[in-house]
Amino acid sequence: MTLxxxxxxxxxxxxxxxxxxxxxxREYVLRLAEDKARAVADHLPxxxxxxxxxxAVVDGGDILGKPDDERQAETMLRRLRGRSHLVYTALxxxxxxxxxxxxxxxxxxxxxxxxxxxxxxxxxSTGDPLDKAGAYAIQHAGFRPxxxxxxxxxxxxxxxxxxxxxxxxxLGVPSQGDxxxxxxxxxxxxxxxxxxxxxxxx
Numbered sequence: 001m002t003l004x005x006x007x008x009x010x011x012x013x014x015x016x017x018x019x020x021x022x023x024x025x026r027e028y029v030l031r032l033a034e035d036k037a038r039a040v041a042d043h044l045p046x047x048x049x050x051x052x053x054x055x056a057v058v059d060g061g062d063i064l065g066k067p068d069d070e071r072q073a074e075t076m077l078r079r080l081r082g083r084s085h086l087v088y089t090a091l092x093x094x095x096x097x098x099x100x101x102x103x104x105x106x107x108x109x110x111x112x113x114x115x116x117x118x119x120x121x122x123x124x125s126t127g128d129p130l131d132k133a134g135a136y137a138i139q140h141a142g143f144r145p146x147x148x149x150x151x152x153x154x155x156x157x158x159x160x161x162x163x164x165x166x167x168x169x170x171l172g173v174p175s176q177g178d179x180x181x182x183x184x185x186x187x188x189x190x191x192x193x194x195x196x197x198x199x200x201x202x
Contacts, residue, residue, distance in 0.1 A: 003182040017065070028063060032090070041096055045096070057087055064133060080136070089159065111147040123145075152191065162197040166200060
């Protein structure tokens with residue numbers, strides 16, 4: 001959020017994150033993002049704009065949440081190793097004055113490298129996987145689980161900034177700087193999809 005020059009306050013949103021029966025991953029993240037936005041709306045002034053997001057790691061149609069323990073983290077990391085999966089992030093932007101809600105969805109394919117069992121064990125010992133969907137953080141300096149991806153890297157970290165820029169612009173809330181350049185510099189990542197995203201094609 002700071003990269004866009006927006007002034008913001010973080011507010012936790014307590015919602016039930018269990019998938020509904022038969023709910024597809026895309027609908028799941030969109031529903032949770034909207035639920036999170038509406039969950040905090042009653043506690044804010046009417047001039048507020050609420051931005052909420054939800055991210056899911058999806059493999060073969062299965063939503064991989066945060067592991068319950070180290071054993072489950074190991075199972076997830078073994079499952080994802082050497083294969084590609086999808087990461088979805090949904091955004092929900094709610095303008096309290098008038099009740100207008102806009103949503104957006106970003107999808108990134110993530111090819112995982114063929115990391116070793118030893119690397120899995122070392123990573124789990126850091127404790128990092130236990131609060132991460134899919135049991136990994138793509139940006140973890142010691143593990144670096146993914147091969148070079150071609151989509152939105154910020155999405156895999158949890159907030160696709162260019163999707164947020166285009167959604168906020170529809171509400172007359174522009175960014176205060178060059179978000180794509182700032183994002184790439186911050187993440188040390190050469191993004192090739194942002195032009196399409198900003199023009200509504202991606």
